[in-house]
Amino acid sequence: MSEDAVREDAGVVSDDLRREIEAFYRTEILLLQGHRYRQWLELMDESIKYRVPVTTSTVNGLVAADDALGYYDEDLELLKARVAKLESKQSWVEQPTSRLRYFIQLLDLVHQPDGTIAASSNLLLYQHRWNLDQSFTGERNDVLMPIPGGFRLRSRLVVLDRQAFTEQGLSVFF
Amino acid sequence: MGERAKHAELAGLQPPPVPPDARIGSFRSGELVNADASAVDRRLFVDEELYRLEQERIFAKCWLFVGHESQLEANGSFLTTTMAEDPVLVVRDKAGKLRGYLNSCTHRGTKICRADSGRSSTFKCPYHGWTFNSEGALMSVPRLGQVYGENFDRSKHSLREVAKIDSIHGLIFATWDPAAPTLREYLGEMTFYLDLMLARMEGGTELLGGLHKWTIGVNWKIPAENFAGDHYHVPVTHGAGVEMGYRSQLSNDGYCIHTGNGHSIGSERGGAQQGHAVQTEYKGFMDNMRAQLVAKYGEKAAAFVPVGVGTIFPNLSFMDTARFRTFRVWHPRGVDKIEIHSCLIVDRALPEDLKREVRKRYSLAFGPSGIFEQDDGDVWQSIQDSMRGRIGRQGWLNYEMGVGREGPTVDRYGPPFVGSTSDILMTEANQRAYYRQWAKLMTEGDR
Numbered sequence: 001m002s003e004d005a006v007r008e009d010a011g012v013v014s015d016d017l018r019r020e021i022e023a024f025y026r027t028e029i030l031l032l033q034g035h036r037y038r039q040w041l042e043l044m045d046e047s048i049k050y051r052v053p054v055t056t057s058t059v060n061g062l063v064a065a066d067d068a069l070g071y072y073d074e075d076l077e078l079l080k081a082r083v084a085k086l087e088s089k090q091s092w093v094e095q096p097t098s099r100l101r102y103f104i105q106l107l108d109l110v111h112q113p114d115g116t117i118a119a120s121s122n123l124l125l126y127q128h129r130w131n132l133d134q135s136f137t138g139e140r141n142d143v144l145m146p147i148p149g150g151f152r153l154r155s156r157l158v159v160l161d162r163q164a165f166t167e168q169g170l171s172v173f174f
Numbered sequence: 175m176g177e178r179a180k181h182a183e184l185a186g187l188q189p190p191p192v193p194p195d196a197r198i199g200s201f202r203s204g205e206l207v208n209a210d211a212s213a214v215d216r217r218l219f220v221d222e223e224l225y226r227l228e229q230e231r232i233f234a235k236c237w238l239f240v241g242h243e244s245q246l247e248a249n250g251s252f253l254t255t256t257m258a259e260d261p262v263l264v265v266r267d268k269a270g271k272l273r274g275y276l277n278s279c280t281h282r283g284t285k286i287c288r289a290d291s292g293r294s295s296t297f298k299c300p301y302h303g304w305t306f307n308s309e310g311a312l313m314s315v316p317r318l319g320q321v322y323g324e325n326f327d328r329s330k331h332s333l334r335e336v337a338k339i340d341s342i343h344g345l346i347f348a349t350w351d352p353a354a355p356t357l358r359e360y361l362g363e364m365t366f367y368l369d370l371m372l373a374r375m376e377g378g379t380e381l382l383g384g385l386h387k388w389t390i391g392v393n394w395k396i397p398a399e400n401f402a403g404d405h406y407h408v409p410v411t412h413g414a415g416v417e418m419g420y421r422s423q424l425s426n427d428g429y430c431i432h433t434g435n436g437h438s439i440g441s442e443r444g445g446a447q448q449g450h451a452v453q454t455e456y457k458g459f460m461d462n463m464r465a466q467l468v469a470k471y472g473e474k475a476a477a478f479v480p481v482g483v484g485t486i487f488p489n490l491s492f493m494d495t496a497r498f499r500t501f502r503v504w505h506p507r508g509v510d511k512i513e514i515h516s517c518l519i520v521d522r523a524l525p526e527d528l529k530r531e532v533r534k535r536y537s538l539a540f541g542p543s544g545i546f547e548q549d550d551g552d553v554w555q556s557i558q559d560s561m562r563g564r565i566g567r568q569g570w571l572n573y574e575m576g577v578g579r580e581g582p583t584v585d586r587y588g589p590p591f592v593g594s595t596s597d598i599l600m601t602e603a604n605q606r607a608y609y610r611q612w613a614k615l616m617t618e619g620d621r
Contacts (some may be wrong), residue, residue, distance in 0.1 A: 020412045052543075054384045069383035070486040070517060079279035081418060081452050081538060085545040089414030093548040103209045131555060164513060168551025170543035 013109040013117065021109060021119060021144065024151045029102045033101060035094075037083040040173070041076075042043040045152040048126055050074040052138075052158045052174055064159045071160075071170060075168055086171070094129075104140070116154055118142045123158060123174060132167045136160060138174065139174040180439060187582065187594035188432060189610035192519055195616035198368075199227050203618055212577055212602075212608040213570040218609075219393040219558065220567050224616075225509035231619045232488050232612070233258035234462075235361045239490040239503050240264050240274060244344060244380035245569065247417065250308060253291040255515065256505050258489075259571040262336070263287050264346065267308040274336035274348040275310050278490050281331070290385075310335050343372035344379050345501070352538065363433035363592040364486060371481040371494045374463045375521040386516040386541035392554040394489055394506040395574060395612070397514075400550070401431045401491030402438045403604025406575065408446075411553055415546050419451030428599035429477065431583050432575075433592060436611025438604035441482025445496035449538065454531040459524065474587045485604075487611050498536040510558050516541055546597055573609070576601025 013021070024043075031040040044050075054070040074082065085091055103124040110118045119142040128136045138160035144151040158174040192211060194204030206215045218224060220471060238257045245253050246266040253264050253275055260491050261277040263286070263497040265319070277285050279299040286297040286306060296313065298305040303316040310333040336348040339359040342365070347357050358365055372379055390397070400407065408424045409482060415421050430440035464479035488503045502516035518536045520529050540547045576596050580603050583595040596603050 022227075054386055056384050057288070058292055060288050065384070067383055067530075069386060069533060069541070070537045071386070071541065075534075077452055078534060078538050079482070082545060084418035084451075085414045085420075088412075088414030088417045090417065091549070092411065093552045099234065103176050131552070136294050164389060165542050166389050168388065168390040168392075168542065169548040170388070171548050 011110040013111060017117075018107075018109060021100050021117065021151065022107065024129070024144065029104065032102055033100050035086075035097055035137060037173075038124060041083060043153050044076055044079065045154045046076060046110060048076050048079065048167070051156065052160065054165065055159065055163050057163055062161070062163060072174070076093055085152040093171045096130050098171065099128040112143070115146065117146070119144055120140070127172055134167050136162070136174065140174065160163060187434060189434070189436060189605045189614045192610060192613040193617065198613075198616045199223050199570065203613055207609050207613045210577065211573045211606040211613070212572070214573060215486060215570055215608050216561050216567050219395065220509060220561050222509055225506070227616060227619065228506070229258055231615050233506070235349070235351045235354065236488050237349045237354065237357055239345060239486070239501070241346045242344050242379075242381040242517065243272075243341055243346060246272065248293060250295050250535070251291070251293045252287065252308070254287050254289065258506050261285060262348070263297070263333075264348070265308045265324055272339050272341065272346060273308070273331035275338045276601070278334070279304055280312065280333065284478065286333075299418060304331075306333050326612065343368060345372070360435065361437065361486065362433075362435050364437040364439070366590065366592050367431075367433070367439050367481050367484070370467070370478055371499070372519075374479075375523040377522040379519050380522050382518045382520050382529060384517070386537075387513065388542040389511060389513050390551045391511055392558045393509060394504045394512045396487050396554050396557055397504045397512065397550070398485050399605045400554075400606050401493070402485040402608045403440045403602065404444065405430070405440060406600045411549050412546050414549070415539070419449045420545065421447045421449040424599075426599045429583070429586070429595045430599060430601050430602045430604050431593040431595045432607035436487030436608050437485065438607055439482050439484030440604060441477070441480065442599055444478055445480035445557065446483060446493065447495040449498040452535065452538065453530050454497070454535060456532055456535075459528070460496060471590065475591075477587065478591070479552050487608065497539070498532050500536060500540055510562070538599065573602040573605050576603050579603070
């Protein structure tokens with residue numbers, strides 16, 4: 001067994017693969033910041049599960065239950081429905097459109113037995129809208145599926161650090 | 175029926191006309207709301223004195239929603255929420271009884287519970303350690319004999335308990351007013367529509383998956399009156415939701431019913447959120463429920479499944495639609511801010527996988543990220559912004575739509591459909607009833 005294979009067995013991702021995954025996120029961030037949501041959908045696997053659950057405050061801190069209500073709780077069909085809504089000229093919450101700045105950090109990558117890659121990271125998102133400024137932070141857990149020439153997003157779970165959103169109208173993707 | 179008899183009958187269906195010269199604090203009632211509430215002064219939404227009086231005359235008097243029984247199934251379970259700005263702890267005590275307390279230690283006022291929900295038989299204050307049980311009694315005081323002496327009477331320091339607490343179809347309400355009527359008297363004829371909405375299936379209802387919580391910089395009455403009967407905003411504010419097919423174009427065929435005490439409900443025919451996009455099996459379930467209601471009350475009853483969108487005075491609103499059913503409280507947080515707690519209430523007997531699909535359709539459309547509600551919030555905040563200033567707070571908002579078009583619901587739909595309705599969906603009859611009730615309660619304190 002080669003040394004590389006040993007590393008892969010342990011789940012560690014090679015530097016080349018890390019660069020490819022970082023390139024994937026670079027692409028995604030540019031699409032999100034540019035509100036190019038139709039193209040952003042092309043990064044999704046057909047079986048995408050995209051979840052941003054509500055959290056409950058317990059004596060042990062914020063907890064996001066598996067069956068919790070979502071701020072986002074989508075499959076591909078529902079994500080497409082959201083994008084169709086945002087594309088409407090009558091989507092008031094994004095008129096005028098927000099300025100968005102995404103920061104993805106501490107990217108931790110682990111090979112999964114099924115050939116996918118678990119990618120967890122810290123998310124910081126700053127939004128400026130005509131009537132508010134707000135920022136979001138949270139923990140993002142992705143599963144990426146390698147395809148020829150890149151990746152598809154198989155699942156995303158974002159647990160936000162804030163329980164009650166300040167200000168109305170959540171119109172950003174995480 | 176003669177005009178006069180009709181007028182008298184209608185008068186019994188709604189709160190009294192607003193008297194011109196009653197006092198509301200330093201205001202004359204007639205300068206805030208006109209007689210039929212077709213004009214409402216802008217200061218209702220921005221004035222600090224009125225906001226303080228509302229705390230005393232509305233929120234300390236009315237029955238307020240505090241949770242759903244499915245959140246408190248086990249004895250010893252608790253949840254925390256607020257009644258207006260007052261933090262409350264709602265528990266199912268050791269004997270299984272629902273109780274509500276001010277979440278505040280009787281020693282120095284500290285919150286004795288910091289979690290949203292959980293199970294506990296005791297609540298220990300983090301400041302000095304006074305500890306209360308789920309019956310509200312002060313169980314232990316650190317160093318009691320040593321620092322307070324022999325004669326300290328723990329029984330005088332129980333948690334401040336709500337005056338009354340009761341539930342209907344799983345919805346728990348509480349009031350601070352010992353003189354308040356019973357919950358069913360308070361809800362009055364709205365009880366009939368709650369029966370229609372929440373007792374459709376055997377087995378009752380449950381709150382599914384927790385709460386959406388968010389804030390909007392708006393006075394609490396703006397969303398409450400919107401849910402009371404503002405169908406007029408749908409084609410404009412929610413044009414995007416129509417365009418992408420989540421809901422069909424709104425017609426003017428439907429009802430806006432108010433049932434007294436400021437409670438109201440309204441629906442377009444077939445219910446809100448009919449649309450071709452992202453459908454589920456829920457439609458079949460609603461069709462079935464509709465057929466059952468028609469079999470019971472005749473063809474006209476078809477209009478009442480789903481029952482619609484409404485507000486239970488003062489600040490609980492709901493939406494029973496073709497896709498899901500949500501309840502939400504507009505908690506006031508100052509004159510110009512609310513914190514919303516919104517939940518999904520499903521029939522327990524629905525198949526589990528359908529519950530999941532319904533949950534997803536609800537959060538797609540409502541809650542802070544909902545493709546409908548995100549636009550409401552944006553519009554409402556801009557209302558508050560524009561009325562804040564010296565000039566913005568002057569003048570009247572208009573509620574004249576549909577004046578003179580009301581009649582008893584029973585005339586249009588037959589028995590047992592109660593309340594007052596109009597012959598068009600797009601009317602502000604329900605908002606007028608809401609502000610007449612507001613004026614009734616606000617003038618009572620100065621009599």
